Amino acid sequence: MKHFLTFLLPLLFIIACNTKEKSGSMTITESIKKQALDSLLNRHGEINRYRIEKGVKQVASLWQKEDGNADDFITFCTENFIADSSQLETLFLKISRNMEILSGNFTRMSLQLREPLDLEQGPIAPVDLIFGAYNPASHLSDDFFKNKLNFHILLNFPAFTLAEKLEQGSGWNRRQWAYAATGNIVKSREPAELQQKLSDVATAAETYISEYNIYMGTLVNNNMQSLFPVDKKLISHWGLRDELKANYNVPGGFEKQKMIFALMNRIINQEIPAKVINTNQYQWNPFTNKIYEGTREISSNREEDVRYQHILNYYKLFRQQDAYYPQYPTVIARAFEMNTQIPRETVEELFKKILSSKEVRETGRLIEKRLGRKLEPFDIWYNGFRSDGTLQEAELDRITLSKYPTINAFKNDLPAILVKLGFDKEKAAYLTSRITVDPARGSGHATGALMRGDVAHLRTRFTDKGMNYKGYNIAIHEFGHNVEQTISLYDVDYYMLNGVPNTAFTEALAFLFQERDLELLGFNKNSEEQEALSVLNILWNSYEIMGVALVDDALWEWLYNHPDAQAADVRDAVTTIAKEIWNKYYADVFGVKDQVILAIYSHMISYPLYLHSYPLGHIIQFQLKDFLKNKDFGKEIERIYSIGSITPEAWMLNAVGNPLSVDPLLKASSEALKKF
Ligand SMILES: [Zn+2]
Numbered sequence: 001m002k003h004f005l006t007f008l009l010p011l012l013f014i015i016a017c018n019t020k021e022k023s024g025s026m027t028i029t030e031s032i033k034k035q036a037l038d039s040l041l042n043r044h045g046e047i048n049r050y051r052i053e054k055g056v057k058q059v060a061s062l063w064q065k066e067d068g069n070a071d072d073f074i075t076f077c078t079e080n081f082i083a084d085s086s087q088l089e090t091l092f093l094k095i096s097r098n099m100e101i102l103s104g105n106f107t108r109m110s111l112q113l114r115e116p117l118d119l120e121q122g123p124i125a126p127v128d129l130i131f132g133a134y135n136p137a138s139h140l141s142d143d144f145f146k147n148k149l150n151f152h153i154l155l156n157f158p159a160f161t162l163a164e165k166l167e168q169g170s171g172w173n174r175r176q177w178a179y180a181a182t183g184n185i186v187k188s189r190e191p192a193e194l195q196q197k198l199s200d201v202a203t204a205a206e207t208y209i210s211e212y213n214i215y216m217g218t219l220v221n222n223n224m225q226s227l228f229p230v231d232k233k234l235i236s237h238w239g240l241r242d243e244l245k246a247n248y249n250v251p252g253g254f255e256k257q258k259m260i261f262a263l264m265n266r267i268i269n270q271e272i273p274a275k276v277i278n279t280n281q282y283q284w285n286p287f288t289n290k291i292y293e294g295t296r297e298i299s300s301n302r303e304e305d306v307r308y309q310h311i312l313n314y315y316k317l318f319r320q321q322d323a324y325y326p327q328y329p330t331v332i333a334r335a336f337e338m339n340t341q342i343p344r345e346t347v348e349e350l351f352k353k354i355l356s357s358k359e360v361r362e363t364g365r366l367i368e369k370r371l372g373r374k375l376e377p378f379d380i381w382y383n384g385f386r387s388d389g390t391l392q393e394a395e396l397d398r399i400t401l402s403k404y405p406t407i408n409a410f411k412n413d414l415p416a417i418l419v420k421l422g423f424d425k426e427k428a429a430y431l432t433s434r435i436t437v438d439p440a441r442g443s444g445h446a447t448g449a450l451m452r453g454d455v456a457h458l459r460t461r462f463t464d465k466g467m468n469y470k471g472y473n474i475a476i477h478e479f480g481h482n483v484e485q486t487i488s489l490y491d492v493d494y495y496m497l498n499g500v501p502n503t504a505f506t507e508a509l510a511f512l513f514q515e516r517d518l519e520l521l522g523f524n525k526n527s528e529e530q531e532a533l534s535v536l537n538i539l540w541n542s543y544e545i546m547g548v549a550l551v552d553d554a555l556w557e558w559l560y561n562h563p564d565a566q567a568a569d570v571r572d573a574v575t576t577i578a579k580e581i582w583n584k585y586y587a588d589v590f591g592v593k594d595q596v597i598l599a600i601y602s603h604m605i606s607y608p609l610y611l612h613s614y615p616l617g618h619i620i621q622f623q624l625k626d627f628l629k630n631k632d633f634g635k636e637i638e639r640i641y642s643i644g645s646i647t648p649e650a651w652m653l654n655a656v657g658n659p660l661s662v663d664p665l666l667k668a669s670s671e672a673l674k675k676f
Contacts, residue, residue, distance in 0.1 A: 028060035054158035104451020157183035178494035215280035273300035305567035335609035351546035385537035396469035405466035422633030448485025480513030497644035507617030532672035626664035627656040
């Protein structure tokens with residue numbers, strides 16, 4: 001969820017708070033622009049034409065009536081454009097320093113205000129919620145238009161589109177990348193009321209999803225038998241999917257899986273009776289779609305396309321936002337070009353290579369063999385590629401609880417963990433002195449600092465007795481994030497380039513840490529067979545979620561092509577698209593056509609256009625892993641994560657010498673398949 005908020009509010013600096021009536025935008029005509037341009041060309045010469053043209057255009061695009069009249073605009077441009085390179089460097093350094101002060105302190109303030117909500121600190125008081133939701137940065141963008149700071153940035157630092165960066169970036173030095181990042185600070189002048197409306201729509205969608213529970217004990221089969229315990233309540237889709245996964249190799253599990261699958265189809269097609277959502281009052285047979293009070297069948301109305309209405313609500317708001325992002329005029333462009341920074345076609349090409357690979361098909365046949373039956377559509381969630389289970393969770397709990405009875409025991413061990421992973425002692429001490437450990441209320445998360453001098457926070461769950469294995473496993477994942485956050489803040493040469501290209505890049509390091517959690521506890525490295533199983537597990541998971549992401553993307557394209565669609569049309573479009581993608585990439589593996597199961601993900605409803613980020617993390621993980629073989633892990637991780645936030649393509653070329661590629665994952669899969 002944290003990542004998704006980043007997507008809604010792409011940069012601290014563009015959060016606007018302009019609640020006044022929208023004054024006339026686009027007040028600067030072509031002829032006024034030309035006057036400013038001529039005046040600047042006169043003063044600074046043709047040699048500066050490129051920057052002058054871009055600067056004047058950028059200022060004009062966001063200049064509004066309240067910023068001044070035409071003369072004010074021309075005067076502002078003429079007086080504040082900087083041609084001299086050393087003066088420009090001074091401006092850059094000042095912006096950079098002050099952005100670090102602002103975002104660093106705002107981040108720290110928010111984090112501290114949220115402590116009663118995020119940390120295990122006893123009951124939450126109503127004022128904790130108010131302080132926790134307060135955003136101290138919410139007026140920043142408005143203030144920076146008022147005092148014209150944003151116009152100084154727009155005038156002097158050209159913003160580059162993703163296409164321009166991909167074309168020109170290979171020839172840039174680090175300073176040019178840092179200047180380009182400065183040019184991206186001001187992306188929009190979106191009115192605060194729109195941000196507020198979007199936040200309301202998001203909250204409504206999240207609430208709808210978080211209350212979409214199914215009481216499993218109320219489900220009956222054709223013999224009126226219920227298969228699940230009375231008190232089992234599962235949230236769609238995560239809880240349903242995990243229950244389905246947990247029923248492999250369990251007596252009676254197959255029947256339960258078929259029931260969950262039938263239920264999921266009813267949700268997607270919106271045939272599910274409204275009366276069975278989030279209540280345990282009736283019995284429901286998801287195969288026949290009949291509901292009962294006791295044993296008496298009663299009438300029922302379906303849930304009227306509510307699911308798809310939420311998507312439509314988002315769509316309407318996104319369309320209103322479009323006008324404020326001249327460089328990224330659709331939410332699809334914002335998701336891929338502004339946030340992920342990889343063109344949609346490139347992402348989808350990578351996915352399609354996996355989706356149509358022979359490795360996936362061979363893995364499907366292997367699963368069939370392991371299951372001893374034909375594949376069912378829900379076997380996209382097959383989870384039998386896990387280690388042989390020689391290590392029981394209870395035994396692992398015993399180990400971690402005795403090793404880490406307190407938070408300090410875990411914190412004090414962090415340097416040793418880094419040394420075991422391959423960092424030298426000095427670097428391990430340097431990194432861990434910038435990471436602190438807090439007891440989380442929820443399952444765990446990692447929050448990085450945004451100014452040097454501040455620390456990254458590793459939040460994880462401690463029980464009264466200490467850290468259980470589940471908490472430990474998550475903590476090692478989060479620790480990977482913290483190490484990335486620390487290197488990419490402290491060791492990047494320009495503050496404006498701090499961070500990583502997108503969330504998939506930090507996930508990749510978190511996965512690399514997490515997969516070695518047992519080794520860190522002193523167990524032997526994964527055996528070859530365990531390693532092979534884990535590769536196939538990731539391949540199969542990627543196969544599943546890549547199709548899901550394609551459905552999400554295609555739906556948004558469809559919405560833009562059907563601006564007058566109603567909720568029922570969206571429902572039909574979702575099922576049609578899901579079937580098309582199934583028929584193209586899954587039907588041959590599963591031996592059945594026209595399935596809609598790829599549309600079950602709740603992210604589609606509450607976090608649109610985020611799903612493609614998940615498999616990208618695994619693609620990068622495999623590329624890094626392949627590259628790191630027989631290399632100094634610590635030194636290379638340090639080098640790679642100090643590249644900072646440039647385009648994913650340039651980052652990968654710097655990191656491993658190749659662009660993003662699924663070949664390492666396919667190669668590892670093909671080798672793994674040979675073992676079975
Ligand atoms: Zn993570």
